[in-house]
Amino acid sequence: MPPAMPQTPHKDDLEETWSFLEAGINSVMLKLEEGVDMKTYMALYTAVHNFCTSQKAVANNQGLQAHRGGSFPVPPPVGVVHSGPHQLTRTVLSAAHLLGEELYKLLGEYLSRHLEVVLNESKGHAEEALLGFYIREWTRFTTAAKYVNHLFSYLNRHWVKREIDEGKKNVYDVYTLHLVKWKDDFFENVHEKVMDAVLNLIEKQRNGETIEQSQIKSIVDSFVSLGLDENDSKKSTLEVYRQYFQRPFIDATRTYYENESRQFVAENSVVEYMKKAEARLDEEKARVGLYLHPDVAKTLTETCLDVLVTAHSTLLRDEFQILLDNERQEDLARMYRLLSRIKEGLDPLRSTFENHVRRAGLAAVEKVASEGDSFEPKLYVDALLQVHTRYQNLVDDAFNGESEFVRSLDNACREFVNRNRICKATTTKSPELLARYTDSLLKKGSKAAEESELEEMLVQIMTVFKYIEDKDVFQKFYSKMLAKRLVHVSSVSDDAETSMISKLKEACGFEYTNKLQRMFQDIQISKDLNASYKDWQDKVLDDDDRKRMVDAHYQVLGTGFWPLQPPTSDFTAPIEINRTAERFQKFYFDKHNGRKLTWLWQLCKGEVKANYIKNAKVPYTFQVSTYQMGILLLFNETDTLSYSDIQKATTLVPEILDPNLSILLKAKVLIASPEGAKPDPSTTFTLNYNFKNKKIKVNLNIQIKSEQKVEADDTHKTIEEDRKLLLQSAIVRIMKSRKKMKHVQLVNEVIQQVKSRFPPKVPDIKKNIEALMEKDYIERLDGDEISYIA
Structure with missing residues (x-):
């Protein structure tokens, strides 16, 4: 049983009151486990209240009131009785103000004496024992502070509040006073030894030993609790934690990993070092969640990255090419994860990757070219696709699909698709071969029998198409081959043809595929026309006539939409064919007066x-x-x-x-x-x-092969003519809207407008500017300026 408390002190006697309170506070501070009974607790609370509101104390302390400046003048005692409630209240609060200061001062002195004892006891402990002692005393002290704060709640509500409201410094509520005293009288004397012990524990854990993590968390929490805002005692800050815990912790972390990484790199491979660095970064991230304050996370991560990654970034980057050559995808992914976390860490890797992919693409094409001119378009396109697919997977899996690596891949693919050994003579070879491969897929007899398989192949074709610069060349060859498939009814399916045109339309716009779609319309119109022709024959021909007629199907194709030329030779058709052709012409001209039909015998x-x-x-x-x-x-x-x-x-x-x-x-x-x-x-x-x-x-x-060559040559001539017209129309369109332009600006704007179809050469643009000047569309002014002629 705790010793009996002395009798409740006389409310007017400061010495007797403090003596009574000190005994009670001792019971709370030193014998908290035994507790204080409710009767004693209420006696202590009442003693504080009674002393602060004592009337005799009011009279006995008038001189002190005057000394404080007379802010609240106190009338003589007799006046107190007759002055009314308002005057009485002012007097009592003023006195409480004065008496509270004495109690507050005595409490502060008591806490200092108590902490001096605690400090002396702490000197007998070191390392983990010191941490245990610190945590026990901190827990005991802060718990007791809550009880004492409640005992002095009247003091908090009146005197402390008034002092704070008046802007007085170094005055806090009683609980905060405990924290201030702890910091000033105990913490300032032991924090270095405590932090040394904490850092030793953390180093043990980093070295693989098991430690009592809760001890560090308790220390961190106590450091955080000691942060007080000088301008507002009710607010807390992290200044104490940052100064006394975070800074030494970060410094120790930097030193530890500098030593460890230097030694590890000297004794192990780069790949093993990356594994070690990644593991250490994960450990430190977990450490924050286990016992550190979240505020340290950013600084801790930056420090670890600086020491473990930035300091060794050159070493890591030097290994990148080796990993690429050996297709070490997992290790490449690890390198990407590490270097992506530091500023500009990936920039050198992207250029290395781009050059590597370009070399791989050129080597793949070189292998195809070594077989001579007899290779199939499929072999060439497959070689391009294999390189792209391999490195697209690498970008997706190892580099997380990062946009800048995607750009590097695109740059490399664009380079080896358009400028390789097969394209050495002309950059138009890639689009031509791609168009021929597409034709082989969309023709009847394609090996891709399954519709889903064919659709996947068309998607792959569009992958290569994306990188082709001369898209107008592909369009020309593709449209000619589509025309033949439609005319000869040799398409693998209408759905496949429609799917391919939709993909081209999505990639290049409506204008690119407009004629292709009109070709399909002509085929459908021709089907309806043949049905009408059959009905017409049934009406006008007798049985003998029908027997003499050839069973024929006709396709009427619009001159402006089909890339077809009239026959290059005269041809006298057999009488059987002539008779049928003349019969169809009669039917057609009856329906469409004024039109002209040209028979394309070669088709x-x-x-x-x-x-x-x-x-x-x-x-x-x-x-x-x-x-x-x-x-x-x-x-x-x-x-x-x-x-x-x-x-x-x-x-x-x-x-x-x-x-x-x-x-x-x-x-x-x-x-x-x-x-x-x-x-x-x-x-x-x-x-x-x-x-x-x-x-x-x-x-x-x-x-016949010779026909194929002639046809290809004719197509290339058509392409050149079309390019000339496209350049001239772009020049006129620009000048019409701008009226006047500098020559250099016009050239640049023309390049921007037509580059989606083909990469124009500056000399060609200049040549077409001169041609338009000769035709009086535009004229040259002074100062290298060009003007539009309305």
Whole structure:
């Protein structure tokens, strides 16, 4: 049982009152575990209240009131009785003001004496024992402070509040007074030893030892609690924590990791160091959550990054190329994570990566080019795609899809797609080969049988297309090949064709695909037209006429939308074909008066049955071009014809006739005399009655390589003409809106406007500016200025 408290003191006696209070505070401060009974607690509370409101004390302390300046004049005692409630209240509060100061001063002296004892006891402890002692005393002291603060709550509400309101410094509520005394009388004397012990504990943990983490957390919390705002005692700051805990902690952290990283790098590989650095960064991040204050997180991270990453960044970057060469994706990802956390840490890596990808792309194309000119477009496009796919995956997985690495990848791909060994002669080779590969996919017989597989391949084509600079070249070749697929009804599916055009439209806009879409419309209109023609024939033709007519299908194609040219040779079609063509023309002109039809014989095709062949159970069917059909139908009248007979009957020029005869000879449909002779004026051709083939349907309509080359050359000429028109229209459009411009500004603006279609050359732009001047669209003024002529 605690010793009995003395009798409640006389309320007017300061010495007796403090003696009574001191005994009670001792019980709270020193014997908190035993507690204070409620009766004693209330007696202590009452003693503070009674003393502060004592009337006799008011009279006995008038002189002191006057000494303080007479802010609250106190009337004589007799006046107190008769002055009324208002005067009485002023007097009592004024006295409480004075008496509170004495109690406050005595309490402060008591706390200083108490902490002097605690300080002396602390000298017998060191390291972890000191931390345990500090935490126990801190817990005991702050808990007791809450009780004492409540005992003095009347003092807090009146005297302390009045002093603070008047701007008095070094006056706090009783609880805060405890913290101030702890800081001034105890903390200032022990904080260095305490921090040394804390830092030793943290170093042990960093070295792999198990420590009592709660001790450090308690120390951190006590340092934080000691932060007081000098201008507002009710507010707390982190100044004490930052000065006495955070700064030494950060300094010790820097020193520890400088020593460790220096030694580790000297003894281990760069990859092992990166693993170590990443682990250490994770540990320090976890340490904040375990027992440090969140305020330290940013500074701690910056310090660790500075020591572990920035200080060794050159070493890490030197390893980057080695990791790329060996495709060490996991280690590349680790390097990216580390260097991305420091300022400009990744910049040198991006340029290294870009050069690496460019070299890989050039090497892949070099391998394809080494096979000569006979390589398939698929081989070339696959080589480009494999490089892109490999490094796109690397960017996504190792570099987190970071936009700047994506830009580096794009720059590298653009470079090796447009400027490689195969494109050395002309930069238009890539778009041409891409268009040819697209054509092979969209033609019937494509190996990508599954619709989903084909769609994926089209997506990959668009990946390469994105990097192609000469997009107008792709458009020209693609439109020509699309025209052939549509005319020959050889598309793998309408859905696939539509999907590809949609992708091109999304990438380059409506204008890029406008003609392609109009081509599809013409095909649909032609289907409807053929249906109408069939109905018309049923009405106007009798049975005999129908038997003489060839079963035909017609496609009427708009001149402005289809990239098709008239035939390069005269052609006298067989009478069977002529009769049918004239019949269709009559029907068409009845529907569309004033239009003109040009027959594109070079694109027409058909089938003929070989009823003459011996020993054939089922007659062979020859799939032929119209030119081949015209040649073969001549043999209905005779078995043997000379070269001149055939040329005279068909009126085909040798450049067209000779390759078609060569195909018929190679397939052994015709036999040349003399044997093995090539088509020329001295050659005679005989129908082969013993023709044999494994297939019943024999395709003879094969495009000749020389025709392909001529067609490609014609396409390139068209591209040059189109570019000239595009440049001139851009120049006129710009000048029309601007009226006057400097020559250099005009050139730059033209480049900006047309670069999405092709990269224009400055000399070409200048040449077209001169051409427009000659046509009086624009004129040159003084000072290298150009003006638009309205």
